[in-house]
Amino acid sequence: xxxxxxxxxxxxxxxxxxxxxxxxxxxxxxxxxxxxxxxxxxxxxxxxxxxxxxxxxxxxxxxxxxxxxxxxxxxxxxxxxxxxxxxxxxxxxxxxxxxxxxxxxxxxxxxxxxxxxxxxxxxxxxxxxxxxxxxxxxxxxxxxxxxxxxxxxxxxxxxxxxxxxxxxxxxxxxxxxxxxxxxxxxxxxxxxxxxxxxxxxxxxxxxxxxxxxxxxxxxxxxxxxxxxxxxxxxxxxxxxxxxxxxxxxxxxxxxxxxxxxxxxxxxxxxxxxxxxxxxxxxxxxxxxxxxxxxxxxxxxxxxxxxxxxxxxxxxxxxxxxxxxxxxxxxxxxxxxxxxxxxxxxxxxxxxxxxxxxxxxxxxxxxxxxxxxxxxxxxxxxxxxxxxxxxxxxxxxxxxxxxxxxxxxxxxxxxxxxxxxxxxxxxxxxxxxxxxxxxxxxxxxxxxxxxxxxxxxxxxxxxxxxxxxxxxxxxxxxxxxxxxxxxxxxxxxxxxxxxxxxxxxxxxxxxxxxxxxxxxxxxxxxxxxxxxxxxxxxxxxxxxxxxxxxxxxxxxxxxxxxxxxxxxxxxxxxxxxxxxxxxxxxxxxxxxxxxxxxxxxxxxxxxxxxxxxxxxxxxxxxxxxxxxxxxxxxxxxxxxxxxxxxxxxxxxxxxxxxxxxxxxxxxx
Numbered sequence: 001x002x003x004x005x006x007x008x009x010x011x012x013x014x015x016x017x018x019x020x021x022x023x024x025x026x027x028x029x030x031x032x033x034x035x036x037x038x039x040x041x042x043x044x045x046x047x048x049x050x051x052x053x054x055x056x057x058x059x060x061x062x063x064x065x066x067x068x069x070x071x072x073x074x075x076x077x078x079x080x081x082x083x084x085x086x087x088x089x090x091x092x093x094x095x096x097x098x099x100x101x102x103x104x105x106x107x108x109x110x111x112x113x114x115x116x117x118x119x120x121x122x123x124x125x126x127x128x129x130x131x132x133x134x135x136x137x138x139x140x141x142x143x144x145x146x147x148x149x150x151x152x153x154x155x156x157x158x159x160x161x162x163x164x165x166x167x168x169x170x171x172x173x174x175x176x177x178x179x180x181x182x183x184x185x186x187x188x189x190x191x192x193x194x195x196x197x198x199x200x201x202x203x204x205x206x207x208x209x210x211x212x213x214x215x216x217x218x219x220x221x222x223x224x225x226x227x228x229x230x231x232x233x234x235x236x237x238x239x240x241x242x243x244x245x246x247x248x249x250x251x252x253x254x255x256x257x258x259x260x261x262x263x264x265x266x267x268x269x270x271x272x273x274x275x276x277x278x279x280x281x282x283x284x285x286x287x288x289x290x291x292x293x294x295x296x297x298x299x300x301x302x303x304x305x306x307x308x309x310x311x312x313x314x315x316x317x318x319x320x321x322x323x324x325x326x327x328x329x330x331x332x333x334x335x336x337x338x339x340x341x342x343x344x345x346x347x348x349x350x351x352x353x354x355x356x357x358x359x360x361x362x363x364x365x366x367x368x369x370x371x372x373x374x375x376x377x378x379x380x381x382x383x384x385x386x387x388x389x390x391x392x393x394x395x396x397x398x399x400x401x402x403x404x405x406x407x408x409x410x411x412x413x414x415x416x417x418x419x420x421x422x423x424x425x426x427x428x429x430x431x432x433x434x435x436x437x438x439x440x441x442x443x444x445x446x447x448x449x450x451x452x453x454x455x456x457x458x459x460x461x462x463x464x465x466x467x468x469x470x471x472x473x474x475x476x477x478x479x480x481x482x483x484x485x486x487x488x489x490x491x492x493x494x495x496x497x498x499x500x501x502x503x504x505x506x507x508x509x510x511x512x513x514x515x516x517x518x519x520x521x522x523x524x525x526x527x528x529x530x531x532x533x534x535x536x537x538x539x540x541x542x543x544x545x546x547x548x549x550x551x552x553x554x555x556x557x558x559x560x561x562x563x564x565x566x567x568x569x570x571x572x573x574x575x576x577x578x579x580x581x582x583x584x585x586x587x588x589x590x591x592x593x594x595x596x597x598x599x600x601x602x603x604x605x606x607x608x609x610x611x612x613x614x615x616x617x618x619x620x621x622x623x624x625x626x627x628x629x630x631x632x633x634x635x636x637x638x639x640x641x642x643x644x645x646x647x648x649x650x651x652x653x654x655x656x657x658x659x660x661x662x663x664x665x666x667x
């Protein structure tokens with residue numbers, strides 16, 4: 001780490017000595033870049049045929065081609081990583097890189113998949129100068145299985161007659177007879193092979209949501225690239241999708257060297273011969289108004305044990321739940337549900353659960369534990385690029401690609417509640433209570449924990465101090481730490497829920513004191529309560545963590561059970577209406593709604609929950625007013641527990657816990 005402990009290098013004497021050398025090297029690079037730019041902007045694009053046009057354009061810049069394109073062709077590495085991730089573990093592969101230019105893709109692929117896994121690699125290009133650079137590279141690298149072929153991609157056929165992988169890396173847009181080259185390539189694509197494409201693009205006027213562009217962007221970029229005989233139109237990708245099944249797709253934009261502000265649109269597309277039909281296209285989703293630009297919760301804040309006691313999850317169940325941190329959705333699968341649909345209106349919460357799901361599928365247990373047990377992983381960039389990103393949706397990729405630092409600084413100190421926990425830990429350190437917090441979190445027994453809690457000077461003062469001073473102190477704390485803004489952005493408590501608490505005549509400071517005192521007096525943090533242990537330490541323990549992080553459960557999910565999970569971003573009502581359910585977990589969702597919307601939820605539950613089905617929820621109110629609405633809609637409603645009757649569960653954050661059973665229609 002650097003002097004500041006943040007990874008920045010120290011500016012030592014060695015760096016000062018080498019600065020002039022680096023400066024000269026940078027000047028040489030700038031000179032090469034200017035040569036490339038001159039030929040891109042002012043070079044000849046004319047010729048008697050396509051080969052001549054390519055040679056006139058690329059020939060003068062061939063030697064500087066790779067360095068410049070490294071900061072321009074942003075889709076190459078993620079495209080190769082996505083292909084490699086899908087070919088991992090296979091051998092005797094045949095790869096045809098059509099329009100492969102200087103062979104730089106081969107060098108990049110070596111970062112993701114050993115080149116020894118390939119029986120043959122064919123770099124096919126029509127430009128003589130680029131092929132000469134590629135041949136020099138093959139000789140210098142000693143690649144015995146790499147063959148540079150100066151030929152027309154439309155007519156090339158690999159000697160083996162088949163290819164496991166075919167790639168077009170910023171080349172398809174430069175091949176005028178694109179129907180011919182695609183038809184030719186697919187004629188030798190192995191039945192179990194993949195086709196990877198990355199290129200610049202513009203959308204059609206009416207396109208898939210994640211591809212859609214404005215008229216101005218379509219016109220501008222197509223016009224600019226058309227000057228260099230590059231066609232960015234949507235026809236090529238449309239033809240690919242007519243011939244192949246889309247497996248994965250990303251639409252993004254990247255910077256251009258020496259061109260400020262402008263970012264060129266590009267896409268990555270992976271396809272294969274038809275098996276299941278196209279992967280479902282993504283809808284563009286935005287975070288709701290007043291939500292922070294990240295998630296509120298890093299873990300689920302409902303104790304799953306009481307849920308399982310009343311829900312009787314079985315292999316016939318289709319369950320709908322809110323996502324939150326996603327831990328409890330995974331727990332439902334582990335308890336045997338046939339299908340679990342997890343929905344959240346905040347795309348960041350969906351991105352968190354999707355990352356957990358992909359990590360279960362693609363990583364080994366130790367890496368999974370480092371990411372979501374410790375919340376820190378030293379190799380997060382590598383894991384993300386090679387194993388996680390290639391299987392995430394575009395929305396989740398957009399979210400996580402900018403936030404990998406979460407796993408450097410601690411995942412569980414991020415998001416709304418994570419930041420609140422961090423602030424409270426800092427406050428404890430300021431007050432000289434860090435050691436007390438650590439001892440409390442790691443008390444060997446519940447009895448020892450209770451002694452530490454009750455003997456703490458602050459707790460003792462609140463419980464036994466002069467009433468007026470205690471009242472004054474609590475009001476000040478509530479004003480600073482438990483006001484409506486902090487409760488929303490730090491605790492995910494909306495204003496409507498806050499009003500429910502006040503309607504019961506309970507001041508917010510008393511509500512929180514009841515929560516924390518109940519946990520400290522009744523739940524052993526070190527062994528039984530991973531919720532608050534995580535808040536106090538920023539991590540879980542292997543014997544005190546959500547169910548999905550236990551090694552045996554991880555193995556069960558990885559073996560195929562994780563496929564039972566559907567992660568959806570949108571409104572709860574939309575997913576409720578999408579299918580019939582046997583079990584529904586409302587969490588505290590209806591607390592957030594006014595009575596008119598609560599009635600819509602109750603009526604929709606009556607329509608979508610099968611007879612005998614179970615609905616559960618928690619509320620910040622002792623007697624939530626919407627319970628009667630659910631009862632009138634056709635449910636037998638029962639209050640399982642209330643906070644005024646004592647400690648409720650390991651979270652102990654709500655005032656009541658309800659279960660409702662759907663009546664048979666004849667009832």
